[in-house]
Amino acid sequence: MRRSVRIFLLLICIVVPSAAQTPAPATPTRADILRGEYGRYRANNDLLYYHLDVRIDPEKKFISGKNTIRFKMLQNDTRIQLDLVATLNVDKILLGATPLHYEREINTVFVDFPATLKTGSEYSIDFYYSGTPQETGRFGGFTFRKDTAGHPWINSSCEGPGAMVWWPNKDQWRDEVENMDISVSIPSDLVDVSNGRFAGKTDLGDGYTRWDWQVHYPINNYDVSVNIGNYSHFSDQLNDLSLDFYALPENLDKAKRQFAQAKPMLQIYEHYFGEYPFPKDGYKLIEVPYAGMEHQSAVAYGNHFANGYLDRDWTGVGISTRFDFIIIHESAHEWFGNSVTAADASDMWIHEGWATYMECLYVESMYGYDDALKYTNALKAKVQNRQPIITPRGIHREPPQDMYFKGALMLNTLRNVINDDTRWWKLIHDVYQHFKYQTIATEDMVGFINKETGMDLTPIFDQYLRNVAIPTLDLQFQEADGTVSYRWIADVKGFAMPVRVGKRGSWQIVRPTTEWQTLSTPLKRDEFEVATDLYYVNVTRE
Ligand SMILES: [Zn+2]
DSSP states (O other), X not given: OXXXXXXXXXXXXXXXXXXXXXXXXXXXXXXXXXXXXXXXXXXXXEEEEEXXXXXXXXXXXXXXXXXXEEEEESSOEEEEEEEOOTTSEEEEEEETTEEOEEEEETTEEEEEEEEEEOTTOEEEEEEEXXXXXXXXXXXXXXXXXXXXXXXXXXXXXXXXXOGGGTSOBOOSSSOOBSEEEEEEEEETTSEEEOSSEEEEEEEOSSSXXXXXXXXXXXXXXXXXXXXXXXXXXXXXXXXXXXXXXXXXXXXXXXXXXXXXXXXXXXXXXXXXXXXXXXXXXXEEEEEOSSSEEOOTTSEEEOSTTOSBBTTBOTTSSSSGGGSBHHHHHHHHTTTBTTTEEESSGGGTHHHHHHHHHHHHHHHHHHHOHHHHHHHHHHGGGGOOOSSOSSOOTTSOOOOOTHHHHHHHHHHHHHHHHHTOHHHHHHHHHHHHHHHTTEEXXXXXXXXXXXXXXXXXOHHHHHHHHHSSSOOEEEEEEETTTTEEEEEEEOSSTTOOOOEEEESTTSOEEEOOOSSOEEEEOSOOTTTOEEOTTTSOOEEEEO
């Protein structure tokens, strides 16, 4: 169920400059609305459970099987909306033994019931489907590849285009099942690693073996994954948490070396936010043929068993080469992205801004505050400030990549606005704890932070998330008088934010608003500094 706390307000996400930077078309298409809107036939029911049970034939590149979908009705109705990409076949949809009528429109499947489904009652349907999933999206969607030794290597990664590219489901972010079973039947010489806890395998007697996985927590549709290949496996333990690692045999030694970063990383995130979110399911890292993805409890890894990001110094200041970007970034999403999820893709900064900020926290914990500040400020070079981070709701359009870097810089700014690290550490811990296992909107998070801090931080969030420009501190010096006048230039009415100014080492905190104020200073125009490494702001001086 994992319903949104707000009913009606409404990389790895790897970052590449992409079409996401193109201004959105003004009018959403019918496909956008079907995909993104939480309309009547989605809102009338609450997901409880999926059992995805599929057979995958590597030779024919063919998938067939069913998803059993259990849900509770929230309103009397005779129709629900599910999603399956138009290129896959709907074989039949059954309520018990009764075949149901359905209507397909683009990638949506409207399922009709012969009698009214009653508010508060639970129903279960079996959705049978088959076909050849297509490669699509930034991470492949669903790919039938071979490893270098010629073994089949089949992976799913569908965050952008949606889980509908390979299995039928209620394909949106707001409503999640409470738990899920995943059964994957494959040729018996291969291994499947999916999400959750391995529950056993069964030889089907026809050359195929079924691998069963149990997910004990709410899960985003796009996190549900298969990783099928000639995998080797090794394991470790972090207190009671099982750690399982899967790599192709030729990479096993490299994986044992590189994946050793997982344990200290998990300890660091647990220190800041609390226990790893999915202890019953364990933590897994799985080698894949693309860069990586935060698949819940089964993090996909394709970063060449090397530090940095795809053999690069990701932030260009010599710090990201000390750790494996994909392990650190994708695993951060277990807390923000998988456990705390945006209810609508427009609020995806809740995944990416926080996960990027968690990279900064990892650096701070491993290498100290100065290096963390250096790493954080190096993110500025990646910010574009061309579109607001929060995009229109209800059309499932991925926000611009500023959600990563500007999102993290905003959180670092907030730390300095609060200006009390003990309070900041408690706040970010409590934000996670308050919203874990939920789908939320930006307003929920901002409201909670305002309440916890007793401050009205809404204008700051609005400036960074809902506008293009960052705030500019406008300074006018009257050197003869020994004064400086200051104000914020910002889009948000009533924007006010404290900021450290004066001389590094003996900063003075001023509280500019959008109205002019004046301060006495012995410092000349060229000596007067602003702590732009602590606050992501522009400064103009006259
Ligand atoms: Zn990410």
